[in-house]
Amino acid sequence: MTEAQDLPGRAAAAPATGRRRGRWPHLALEVRQHMPGPQQALMLGASLVAGIAISTLVLVAAGVPAGNLLDEFVISIFTRPRNLANVLVYTAPLVIVGLAAAVAFRARFWNIGIEGQMIFGAIGATLIANHDIGPEGARLYLMAATAAFAGMVWMLVPALLKLRLEVNEIISTLLLNYVAFNFLLFLLYGPWKDPQSAFPHSKMYDAAERLTRIGFFNVDTSIYLAFALAVGCFLLLVVSRFGFLLNFVHANPKMARAMGVRVAVLVLSAALVSAALAGVAGFVISAGIDNRMTQSFFVGYGFSGILIGFLARNNPVLVVFFAALIAVLMVAGQGLQVFYQIPSSMVLLIQAIIVICAAASEFLIRYRLRLVR
Amino acid sequence: MRSPAAISAGALAAVLLAPLTGPATAEPFQLDGDPAPAFVIFSQVNDGGWSQALDEARQRVEDHFGLRIPYVENVPESASAIRPAVELLIDRGANIIVGSAFGYSDTFLELAEEYPNVAFMNPAGTTNAANLQSIYGRTYQSQYLCGMAAAAVSETGRLGFVGANPFGLVNWTINAYLLGARQINPDATVTAVFTGAWNDPVREREAVIALAEQGIDVIGQHVDTPTPPIVAGELGIYATGHHRDLSEFSDATQCSSVWVWDRYLIPEIESIVAGTWEPSPWGAFASIAEGGTDIVCCGDAVPEEAVARIMEERQALLDGKQIYAGPLVDRDGVERVAAGEVIGDGDLWGMDWFLPGVIAQ
Numbered sequence: 199m200t201e202a203q204d205l206p207g208r209a210a211a212a213p214a215t216g217r218r219r220g221r222w223p224h225l226a227l228e229v230r231q232h233m234p235g236p237q238q239a240l241m242l243g244a245s246l247v248a249g250i251a252i253s254t255l256v257l258v259a260a261g262v263p264a265g266n267l268l269d270e271f272v273i274s275i276f277t278r279p280r281n282l283a284n285v286l287v288y289t290a291p292l293v294i295v296g297l298a299a300a301v302a303f304r305a306r307f308w309n310i311g312i313e314g315q316m317i318f319g320a321i322g323a324t325l326i327a328n329h330d331i332g333p334e335g336a337r338l339y340l341m342a343a344t345a346a347f348a349g350m351v352w353m354l355v356p357a358l359l360k361l362r363l364e365v366n367e368i369i370s371t372l373l374l375n376y377v378a379f380n381f382l383l384f385l386l387y388g389p390w391k392d393p394q395s396a397f398p399h400s401k402m403y404d405a406a407e408r409l410t411r412i413g414f415f416n417v418d419t420s421i422y423l424a425f426a427l428a429v430g431c432f433l434l435l436v437v438s439r440f441g442f443l444l445n446f447v448h449a450n451p452k453m454a455r456a457m458g459v460r461v462a463v464l465v466l467s468a469a470l471v472s473a474a475l476a477g478v479a480g481f482v483i484s485a486g487i488d489n490r491m492t493q494s495f496f497v498g499y500g501f502s503g504i505l506i507g508f509l510a511r512n513n514p515v516l517v518v519f520f521a522a523l524i525a526v527l528m529v530a531g532q533g534l535q536v537f538y539q540i541p542s543s544m545v546l547l548i549q550a551i552i553v554i555c556a557a558a559s560e561f562l563i564r565y566r567l568r569l570v571r
Numbered sequence: 572m573r574s575p576a577a578i579s580a581g582a583l584a585a586v587l588l589a590p591l592t593g594p595a596t597a598e599p600f601q602l603d604g605d606p607a608p609a610f611v612i613f614s615q616v617n618d619g620g621w622s623q624a625l626d627e628a629r630q631r632v633e634d635h636f637g638l639r640i641p642y643v644e645n646v647p648e649s650a651s652a653i654r655p656a657v658e659l660l661i662d663r664g665a666n667i668i669v670g671s672a673f674g675y676s677d678t679f680l681e682l683a684e685e686y687p688n689v690a691f692m693n694p695a696g697t698t699n700a701a702n703l704q705s706i707y708g709r710t711y712q713s714q715y716l717c718g719m720a721a722a723a724v725s726e727t728g729r730l731g732f733v734g735a736n737p738f739g740l741v742n743w744t745i746n747a748y749l750l751g752a753r754q755i756n757p758d759a760t761v762t763a764v765f766t767g768a769w770n771d772p773v774r775e776r777e778a779v780i781a782l783a784e785q786g787i788d789v790i791g792q793h794v795d796t797p798t799p800p801i802v803a804g805e806l807g808i809y810a811t812g813h814h815r816d817l818s819e820f821s822d823a824t825q826c827s828s829v830w831v832w833d834r835y836l837i838p839e840i841e842s843i844v845a846g847t848w849e850p851s852p853w854g855a856f857a858s859i860a861e862g863g864t865d866i867v868c869c870g871d872a873v874p875e876e877a878v879a880r881i882m883e884e885r886q887a888l889l890d891g892k893q894i895y896a897g898p899l900v901d902r903d904g905v906e907r908v909a910a911g912e913v914i915g916d917g918d919l920w921g922m923d924w925f926l927p928g929v930i931a932q
Contacts, residue, residue, distance in 0.1 A: 278662065284655035291651075383767055387736055396921050397673070397697055398738060416654065487650045492674060494648050529655045535643045536659040542615060542645035 249555030283415035292521035293424035298475035299507025305468035311371025313500035314378035319477025322348030349477020409486035609665035610642035628832035648674020704850035708863025711747035713828035718751025720826035723877035731782035763931035825870035835862030
């Protein structure tokens with residue numbers, strides 16, 4: 199404080215010597231006009247490298263042998279096909295929840311209720327599976343469609359509350375997660391508990407109700423579905439008229455309304471698409487990974503989805519990249535525990551460092567640091 | 572803990588049908604090379620409860636065999652997290668994998684089929700195979716003894732109990748807590764509150780406060796955190812713990828029902844090494860004598876005479892005494908265990924009734 203108070207006085211005294219503080223070389227922030235795509239990618243890559251470098255320093259400081267990290271850890275984690283398969287399995291649902299977040303955020307609809315919509319999606323899929331509704335050949339499609347529909351139904355409540363009564367969707371979607379979770383527990387401890395064992399998970403899906411494996415270890419067709427949905431969202435958000443109008447709404451809803459854009463319809467549509475995607479994510483985890491609905495299948499995906507949507511700046515192509523990055527960080531983090539017996543809190547720290555560095559690239563893409571002389 | 576384990580109605584059916592389909596002539600599991608155990612742990616190893624109890628057992632197994640036993644912690648109950656952890660451990664040479672959660676059951680079964688040369692054990696699991704053994708403890712035995720301690724320090728005879736979810740393995744601890752309490756005070760009651768979660772300190776705190784406001788002066792628990800004894804200590808009442816010795820968190824703790832996994836795992840690993848390990852197709856259900864749960868008892872408030880009685884009952888359990896021995900009639904008047912009989916394991920896992928004296932919704 200005292201220094202700050204001193205400064206004007208010094209500055210006042212300074213002209214005599216011609217030395218004003220502003221003349222000293224210092225760093226200034228400048229807004230960039232636009233950075234070309236490849237340069238943005240380079241900036242992101244450089245940020246990730248910086249994050250990995252910092253993480254390596256942290257690990258070495260914690261006693262992990264530095265040479266060993268490259269020639270043993272990196273080689274064994276990143277060259278084994280089985281580890282790649284595990285990354286892909288985890289990537290598929292992450293892509294879908296990332297897309298769910300990106301679509302909603304593009305409309306400035308802050309959907310914090312992805313987990314609740316996932317729960318309803320899985321409930322919808324399990325309803326079809328439990329009652330063997332529809333022919334076996336169409337069962338999976340029916341389950342997926344019901345999951346998307348159930349997610350949308352669960353979204354109708356907060357979306358209409360927002361549009362009709364201006365209830366903040368951050369609060370309503372978040373709180374409805376707990377309602378959905380308690381409904382899930384009611385089903386799993388009550389009417390839907392495993393009839394064979396009375397344990398609190400739904401009965402095992404039949405073979406026709408499980409996503410088939412594609413022949414690469416345990417990777418199932420959800421990876422194709424995730425990529426197809428990413429392409430679909432790219433078309434919707436980047437190519438279509440809907441996406442164009444949504445950009446308008448994102449930039450300035452009041453202006454958009456004044457220009458005759460039907461903002462309410464657009465926001466409602468984006469919220470419903472987001473919820474449908476979240477519902478499908480619930481279906482993918484239940485029918486692809488767990489083969490039944492469990493009590494905890496959704497845990498963590500809501501916030502991972504928000505993180506991925508944020509890092510990807512709501513761009514569906516980048517969603518795929520960041521979902522894969524989060525999946526790699528998870529498997530590599532477990533690898534660090536297995537190899538070096540570092541605590542999981544240290545793994546979380548390293549994952550956070552890398553994610554924060556990736557997020558920081560956004561800053562460097564928007565602004566330039568310039569040395570002012 | 573994380574939910575349930577071993578015997579199920581389906582597994583029982585399998586047992587009953589076994590004579591019809593011919594006896595299974597499974598060979599004992601043969602381990603390739605030296606034993607290399609590794610643990611996959613559900614939560615953090617310093618969670619103060621379920622996961623920490625397993626990690627402490629891991630360290631005792633390490634000391635016993637002179638081995639270094641790696642672990643991966645914080646592995647949620649999702650196949651997408653369990654599988655990479657287990658496969659990374661197997662890649663690094665592990666050939667005995669010890670899990671720690673109900674939600675690992677399906678994935679462990681798949682992995683056991685894919686890795687027939689690896690032995691799998693899963694505390695709180697429900698699946699079994701030629702190289703996979705799920706294990707749970709007869710926790711009603713230790714909770715029965717803690718119920719005795721609770722009644723011995725209660726002035727009102729009204730005990731409270733904070734449970735996670737109302738199903739078999741929580742219900743059996745509540746009924747056992749009452750049966751134990753009535754050994755000391757025939758008029759004791761147990762008021763149970765379910766929080767709906769294994770790990771929810773906020774709701775556990777609310778539950779303890781609500782129970783204390785009704786005049787209840789000892790709180791038992793079957794949830795994963797040490798919150799109930801901590802809150803009981805703040806309110807000046809007593810508590811009993813579960814998973815680990817919770818007196819480390821609060822002096823209010825008068826008895827703890829504690830996991831002693833090393834007592835189970837050490838002989839199992841020895842039998843795996845010896846080539847005589849044959850997992851039971853319906854899981855292991857370890858009693859106090861076999862390394863399930865035991866007690867750490869008692870706190871200062873428990874009178875000498877009661878301590879002696881608790882230790883007597885513990886010895887009786889070690890010698891084979893049955894807690895759920897008939898005649899037992901539930902609070903709705905339905906006979907659950909006939910006179911002269913003891914409850915079967917299938918009925919324990921399916922227990923959806925309470926004894927008269929249990930107050931719960």
